Amino acid sequence: MRTTFRALAVAAAGALMVTGLAACSSSGSSGSSSSDGKTLTYWASNQGTSLQNDKEVLTPELAKFTKQTGIKVNLQVIGWNDLQNKIQTAVTSGQGPDVVNIGNTWATSLQATGAFMPFDSSAMKAIGGSDKFGKVPLSTGGAPGKTVTSVPLYGLAYGLFYNKAMFAAAGLKPPTTWEELTSDAQKLTDPAKGQYGFSLAAGSYTENAHFAFINSAQNGGQWFNSKGDPTFTSTANVNGIKRYLDLMQTQKAVNTSNAQYDNATQSTSDFAKGKAAMILNQNNADATIQSNGMSADKYGVVPFPAPTGAKQIASFPAGINLSIFKNTKNKDGALKFVKFMTSESTQATLDKPYAALPVLKSAANATDLSAETKTFLNIYNTMAKPLPLVPAEDQYESTVGKSMNDMFAKIATGSTVSTSQIKSALQTAQDQVSQANG
Incomplete structure (x- = not known):
């Protein structure tokens, strides 16, 4: 059975192509996986107050990634009304990005398509190891008992x-x-x-x-x-x-x-x-x-x-996860990108404008968190039940x-x-x- 995907959150519609940050992918403006090993295509979900706001938040961080690795990022920020339909099209056509943000409630349904790279022991080691994530955030990566095909990026409750x-x-x-x-x-x-x-x-x-x-x-x-x-x-x-x-x-x-x-x-x-x-x-x-x-x-x-x-x-442990399309032509670059996005420094930078909950153990245990963040973390970690983990x-x-x-x-x-x-x-x-x- 092919799972039919539908948008699981609602926000500003449309997609914003961020120009001036990186070279186009090998398929031009289609947003498909890059093949030269020097670029990555990344579909980011709308997390800020607007698509333009996301561009302003993400552009400086992706520039840091490019400086560190030499890999340029072709970024598209996509509204939630469109993201799942675009992912569905990418799954069926094979023409998708290298890395994509997903709502973590989609993880099991998307995993069932077989279109996404499992984070096996080798891949998990490449992004810094599973131990760096909190237990609850990491549990949202796929069906119980199966190798996760997404890792946590932003926590929500x-x-x-x-x-x-x-x-x-x-x-x-x-x-x-x-x-x-x-x-x-x-x-x-x-x-x-x-x-x-x-x-x-x-x-x-x-x-x-x-x-x-x-x-x-x-x-x-x-x-x-x-x-x-x-x-x-x-x-x-x-x-x-x-x-x-x-x-x-x-x-x-x-x-x-x-x-x-x-x-x-x-x-x-x-x-x-x-x-x-x-x-x-x-x-x-x-x-x-x-x-x-x-x-x-x-x-x-x-x-x-x-x-x-x-x-x-x-609540349920809501949030945004990162997935890598299995047919990426730049697996090493994609893994480096996921490692960068889930690093302590990048997380500390992005959690603030997006008012996201920490998904890393180190950040979740920080003592300088606001009273509101502590309330949400308590809900997330002790009062949340996962949505049905079925396709x-x-x-x-x-x-x-x-x-x-x-x-x-x-x-x-x-x-x-x-x-x-x-x-x-x-x-x-x-x-x-x-x-x-x-």
Whole structure:
């Protein structure tokens, strides 16, 4: 079976070709693997506030790599709306880059294609050894028991961002349980003022799938069994989704316009502008919040709370990994590049503008980390459960996430989504995945 890939995060669309940094690849502007041994083609994901921002962040670092090795880098920064489709095309055509950023939740699905170089003992030694990575980040590189085909680059985790002033004015403290969260969200909602307790990317299938997973995990749920077969319709899964939908449906703590928010940047902007008291987002939301005029001292972050008595799971170990296409014509150069990008000095430089969590043991144990970073690291290392490590994980995100998009859209137009309707939608999604993998 050929896995069908879909974008697993949403950000600015399009691709930015960084010129003036390196010579073109041997295939000109196609962005394919270089064959002369003196250049590399690298597809970078959009991590900053814009594609242009990524160019500004990465260009000086890649110039250092060129100075150290003599290898020039043909860099393309690609928006998340396009990255997975470009990878799919590269996998099927054989015309891809040498090195590519992937969302780590794609690792198992991409591994199953056979298109990426395994980091066996020799390759791992060439990039500095597996011991330099933290245990949790390295675990995201592929299916359990198989040689990883990606290594961690940037760490991410979800947290609950809250507006300190709004909470103080209402006499509230950051919630530690789901019950407190919903109560606070309702108290902080005042539609007449255009203020809501929460803002959600309710039209983003990736965000919706992520929170379907986390809410279900708090209930002890699973989306696939030990054989890799989908188990979407379990009570834990249905109830987890219902709990999330009800922030808009019954608590009325989310503006119904959020059903049109197809990426997390929109909900984050609402938060920064005082239109929402809370958002659920990853640690790299800092850049967007602050670029919208909200300084770091105006908000705080706590773990996404579970219902009383439920499992204390607040995220999954999210992030960005690096993979090398197996058909690269510059394997040695690609390995040198991965070693450079995952070195202590490069990591220390890039983690700051991207507000990324450290993926190296040495950095994660540093004592000068901010309180917010320590909170996210605690979530990442102790309160995170991996998304399903099965080849069909991408299909789970697409089918379940898009069904939730439809549910939020119905709620936004005044309809009610019942438990039975959720189960029916999940049955449809489960059937689609089963048929695709039958």
